[in-house]
Amino acid sequence: QRHVSKQQYLHGKKILISAGPTRETVDPVRFFSNRSSGKMGFALAEAAANLGAEVTLVSGPVSLQTNHPNINRIDITSAQEMYDEITSRFDHQDIVIKSAAVADYRPKFMHQGKMKKKDRDYTIEMERTKDILATLGEQKRHQFLVGFAAETDTPIEYGLGKLDRKNLDAIVVNDISSDGAGFEGDTNIVTYINKKKQQKSIHQATKSDIAYQLFELISQDLKDDDR
Ligand code: CTP
Ligand code: CA
Numbered sequence: 379q380r381h382v383s384k385q386q387y388l389h390g391k392k393i394l395i396s397a398g399p400t401r402e403t404v405d406p407v408r409f410f411s412n413r414s415s416g417k418m419g420f421a422l423a424e425a426a427a428n429l430g431a432e433v434t435l436v437s438g439p440v441s442l443q444t445n446h447p448n449i450n451r452i453d454i455t456s457a458q459e460m461y462d463e464i465t466s467r468f469d470h471q472d473i474v475i476k477s478a479a480v481a482d483y484r485p486k487f488m489h490q491g492k493m494k495k496k497d498r499d500y501t502i503e504m505e506r507t508k509d510i511l512a513t514l515g516e517q518k519r520h521q522f523l524v525g526f527a528a529e530t531d532t533p534i535e536y537g538l539g540k541l542d543r544k545n546l547d548a549i550v551v552n553d554i555s556s557d558g559a560g561f562e563g564d565t566n567i568v569t570y571i572n573k574k575k576q577q578k579s580i581h582q583a584t585k586s587d588i589a590y591q592l593f594e595l596i597s598q599d600l601k602d603d604d605r
Contacts, residue, residue, distance in 0.1 A: 385428075385429065385430075386429060386430035387429055387430070387597060388426055388429035388430045388431035388593065388597070389429075389430030389431070390430070390432075391426075391430075391431045391432070391472045391473060392431070392432050392434070392470055392471045392472050392473075393426045393431045393432070393433050393434070393471065393472065393473045393474070393475070394433075394434045394436070394464065394467055394468070394471045394473070394474045394475070395419055395422050395423045395426065395433060395434070395435050395436070395474075395475045395476075395477065396419060396435075396436045396437070396460060396464060396475070396476045396477060396478035396480075396510070397414075397416040397418070397419020397420055397422075397423070397435060397436070397437045397438070397440065397477055397478055398414050398415070398416035398419060398437045398438035398439065398440040398478055398479070399411045399412045399413070399414040399416075399438045399439065399440075399478070399479050399481075400438045400454070400455065400456055400457045400459075400460055400478070400479070400480050400481045400507075401438065401439055401455050401456060401481075402456055402457065402481045402483070402484035402485060402507075403455075403456070403484075403485070403488050404485050404488070404489065404493070404502065405488070405489035405490075405491065405492050405493045406489075406490075406491070406492055407492055408493070410481060410483070410484070410485070411439075411481070412479045412481070412561075413479075413561040413562060414438070414440075414478070414479035414561055415440060415442075415561055415562045416437055416438065416440030416442050417442065417562075417563075417564065417585050418477050418526070418566060418585050418588070418589070419435070419437065419475075419477040419478060420435070420437075420440070420442045420444060421584075421585035421586045421588070421589040422475055422477060422589045422592065422593075423435040423444060423446075423449050424444065424446060424449070424586065424589070425586065425589035425590050425592075425593055426448075426473075426589075426593065427446040427447075427448035427449050428446070429590075429593060430448075431448065431473075432448055432450075433446075433448055433449045433450065434449075434450045434452065434467055434471075435449050435450065435451045435452065436452045436454060436460060436463045436464055436467075436478070437451060437452070437453055437454070437478075438453075438454060438455065438460065438478060438479075439453075439455060456481075456484070457480045457481045457484060457507035457508070457510070458484075458507065458508070460478060460480060460510060461507075461508050461510050461513070464476075464510050464514070465510070465513060465514070465517075468514055468517060468521065471521050472520070472521065472522065473521065473522045473524070473596060473600075474514060474521055474522070474523050474524065475524040475526075476510065476511045476514075476523075476524065476525050476526060477526045477550075479528065479561075480507065480509075480510060481507055482506065482507060483504035483505065483506060483507065484504065484505060484507050485502050485503070485504060485505075486503040486504060486505045487503065509544070511523075511525050511544050511546070512543070512544045512545075514544075515544040515545030515546060516545065518545060522547045522548075522596065522599070522600055522603075523544075523545070523546050523547050523548075524546065524547060524548045524549070524550065524592075524596065525540055525541070525544055525546045525548075525549045525550070526549070526550045526551075526552065527540050527549055527550070527551045527552070528552050528554045528560060528561070529551065529552070529553060529554065530553070530554055530555045531555075533551045533552070533553045533569070534551060534569060534571070534577070536551075537549045537551035537569070537571055538571065538575065541571060541573065541575075546573065547572065547573050547599065547603075548570060548571060548572045548573065548595070548596065548599060549570075549571050550568050550569070550570055550571075550592060551568060551569045551570075551571065552566060552567065552568045552569075553567065558582040559582070564584055564585060565582050565583060565584055565585065566580075566582070566583070566585050566588050567580070567581065567582045567583075568580050568588060568592075570592060570595050572595075572599050578595055580592075
């Protein structure tokens with residue numbers, strides 16, 4: 379029985395996870411998006427559910443499925459929709475992990491009809507979206523807040539900056555320029571950094587393996603925080 383309870387060490391915890399890309403509409407047939415597959419976020423959701431947590435998974439458009447009874451999946455399209463679904467659920471959560479690749483910009487104007495091409499070049503004016511994670515960092519009370527950062531240059535440095543700037547409890551940094559890491563693959567290579575700036579490198583492993591290792595690190599930090 380001890381074995382079973384150890385495997386369910388997230389039992390009773392409410393965990394909110396965001397996954398996948400967002401899509402920012404240009405017109406009825408076009409959008410801006412990014413390469414996120416959602417695999418890391420879904421792996422986190424599955425791992426948390428298997429460890430006994432009650433999981434809410436807010437996902438952008440991905441071609442992945444979940445059928446775990448502990449996962450409540452909410453599908454969204456745009457950064458604004460993700461903002462609404464995440465911020466309205468934030469109060470009730472114990473752990474929030476933002477692995478989604480949220481668009482930083484969206485077209486300033488949405489065309490109702492399909493845009494027709496002209497001979498001349500065309501410029502689309504873009505405006506900033508809201509930073510969901512930074513908003514959660516400001517509103518945070520008891521929640522353990524984890525961000526992700528996918529970087530190509532000096533990942534740790536940028537990661538540390540985001541950890542501080544967004545008031546996070548931890549950040550998972552991933553160097554998308556190295557083989558075996560990043561968006562579309564089944565494996566990843568990450569570094570977990572907590573707010574004491576303790577770094578833990580996780581070697582190349584499946585996204586599922588990495589998800590379990592991340593929850594061990596998060597639970598350890600939660601225990602040390604003594605909340
Ligand atoms: N994030 C968010 N809302 C946004 C943009 C980013 O919640 N509008 C979150 C991501 O989900 C991720 C973290 O912030 O957990 C870091 O995202 P990232 O794109 O690496 O950082 P940015 O602050 O957007 O900076 P930049 O893109 O310039 O590196
Ligand atoms: Ca960004």
